[in-house]
Amino acid sequence: MAKWIALLSGGALGTLARYGLGGIIHQFLGSSFPYGTLAVNLTGCGLIGFLAVLSEDKFLLSPSSQIFLMIGFCGAYTTFSAFMLETANLMKDGENVRAFMNIFASIVFGFLSLKTGILIAKLIN
Numbered sequence: 001m002a003k004w005i006a007l008l009s010g011g012a013l014g015t016l017a018r019y020g021l022g023g024i025i026h027q028f029l030g031s032s033f034p035y036g037t038l039a040v041n042l043t044g045c046g047l048i049g050f051l052a053v054l055s056e057d058k059f060l061l062s063p064s065s066q067i068f069l070m071i072g073f074c075g076a077y078t079t080f081s082a083f084m085l086e087t088a089n090l091m092k093d094g095e096n097v098r099a100f101m102n103i104f105a106s107i108v109f110g111f112l113s114l115k116t117g118i119l120i121a122k123l124i125n
């Protein structure tokens with residue numbers, strides 16, 4: 001039960017942080033470019049990298065802290081951070097081809113999936 005509470009509370013805070021930062025950035029820089037999303041993705045990547053070292057190399061995060069921060073908070077803040085960490089882990093393990101396949105597949109097929117969803121939704125009357 002404690003894992004679920006850690007996950008849910010981390011996710012709720014990550015969602016609020018994403019909404020808050022995105023809104024602040026949008027207010028100052030406008031909407032001509034997705035600056036808010038970029039800011040969230042970049043800060044999320046930095047945060048999950050920092051937390052991964054604290055967790056895996058320095059053993060400073062308990063399992064419930066990892067669930068709260070890395071899965072809950074970062075997962076709700078931006079899934080891009082998890083994508084980048086997983087890609088970096090593939091590279092760290094010498095799986096460079098798989099890392100680049102992950103990048104290619106995520107971007108290309110993610111965009112195609114988005115366009116497919118748009119097309120399907122437009123067919124609904």
